[in-house]
Amino acid sequence: MLKVTVADLVEKFSLKVLTGVDQLQKNITQTRAHRPGLEFVGHFDFFPTERVQILGRKEINYLHKLSKEERQVRIGNIVHYHPPCFIVTTGEEGLTYLTHYCKEEGIPLLVRDTVETTSEFVMMLDAYLLKNLAPQISIHGVSMNVFGVGILLRGHSGIGKSELAHTLIGRGHRLVADDIVVLKKLSPRTLLGTHADKNKEFLALRSIGLLNVVKLYGQKAYQEETKISLDINLTKWQGNSLNNDLEYAPAYTEYMGVTVPSIEIQLQPGRDVAGLVEAAANNWYLRQQGYSAAEEFMKRIEADLPDA
Structure with a gap:
């Protein structure tokens, strides 16, 4: 079976690694990435846990608006499922809380300062995964x-x-x-x-x-x-x-x-x-x-x- 690792994504898309340096050899098996939405409000019935999780401006702004206690619950619920990695497309500013949880759970947290929109980046990532898997x-x-x-x-x-x-x-x-x-x-x-x-x-x-x-x-x-x-x-x-x-x-x-x-x-x-x-x-x-x-x-x- 073909495989793509988190390290391959880091190299391909010039991603900065904030946490999980020792977890970059994790395999990615799904050909599509996922932007969590319903999961932030507690709906996990159809959460694709094996997909790369993308956090764009919409998701990060939502998290920033939450109280510290609410944020802990929302993020804690998602990292509990141990997806292969998180990719944030809005830079690393203000991500202290997310860094803490990913480091605690051993999940790679990657950052890309995109010139394209998050949707465009997701399309690029999906195309790469589809071709290589x-x-x-x-x-x-x-x-x-x-x-x-x-x-x-x-x-x-x-x-x-x-x-x-x-x-x-x-x-x-x-x-x-x-x-x-x-x-x-x-x-x-x-x-x-x-x-x-x-x-x-x-x-x-x-x-x-x-x-x-x-x-x-x-x-x-x-x-x-x-x-x-x-x-x-x-x-x-x-x-x-x-x-x-x-x-x-x-x-x-x-x-x-x-x-x-x-x-x-x-x-x-x-x-x-x-x-x-x-x-x-x-x-x-x-x-x-x-x-x-x-x-x-x-x-x-x-x-x-x-x-x-």
Whole structure:
């Protein structure tokens, strides 16, 4: 299981640690943060205790207005549940009472002087947690971003996936990952493709060796991640196995329950495979806009038919 620790949040969002320095290795398992509200007035039936707790200006102002006795009760009730950490987005001024309770219970209290609103910070934090705690698998293949469309290139070892990726880079497209592609399931319909850290920016070409595409071709040749929209399976040429139909029946590949449109491209010497991948990317985009070349072609044919 993937994990994110409180220390990861401190590093990612440049948080100041007020208490709980020895508790920063606590695991965070939930993909959404929580802003306590009802909990401050004693309603804990649905309190998500395993989420990061965010205290913004609204929450801090409310606590400041309470009497010392009331504040002790309100805060004491919440820290009793030991959430992984508290993050205050309004700075550390006037937080003596909160510091005391968090220190007493061993809960990390973190502070961020945000330039954005608390709601915006929560969105940033949720996005980070979702991406880093998402279910993931690793597959053999190549991931590219072609005309803004995330593509998986699959096929047997030695079929030419990396060479095709190199050709696409030369035509202005971006490498995401070569050889090992990490797929992250962000939602039932969203699959994110990225690298496996060790292969970041690297492309392996037979007869040439390992290339760093950023060093060779600049930052424009590389992209950290991409939403996977199209799965392309590269296969050996098999004669007349592919018919010249106007439009193929839709095919899909499933990864962790997410279905991705899939096509097969057969390889043959002299065939412009990179051009076919570009055409597939553009055609996928047009389909998302509701356009089908085959449907338009048939309408033209029907328009020329004599009336019955």
